[in-house]
Amino acid sequence: MLNVIFALALASAPANPAPAAPAPAASAVKPATNTLCPVQGGKVDAKSQVVVVRGQAYRICCAGCDTELKAHPDKYLKADGTPRNAK
Secondary structure, three states: OHHHHHHHHHHHOOOOOOOOOOOOOHHHOEOOOOOEOOOOOOEOOOOOEEEEEOOEEEEEOOHHHHHHHHHOHHHHEOOOOOEOOOO
16 A cells, blocks of 8 residues: 555656756855955955955954944945045
8 A cells, every 4th residue: 555655646747857946146245355454444465354244255364353343334335335544
């Protein structure tokens, strides 16, 4: 009896199941290009911590800057996402 149920289950399953929807692309986040921390103005480089705000990644100089930038983005970023302290 179990063989019959198993055979029916296999027969009703699609031969080629539809592929899963692709995961959102990581490229949706614009890469960090800033050389100064938007919050404190300290120098940052490729090894600096990164925080994402409004779909843009920013390098920051210290751990406290991520919270501050996320909480008050308009204070540190222009409308187009450029850090206000960018040269």
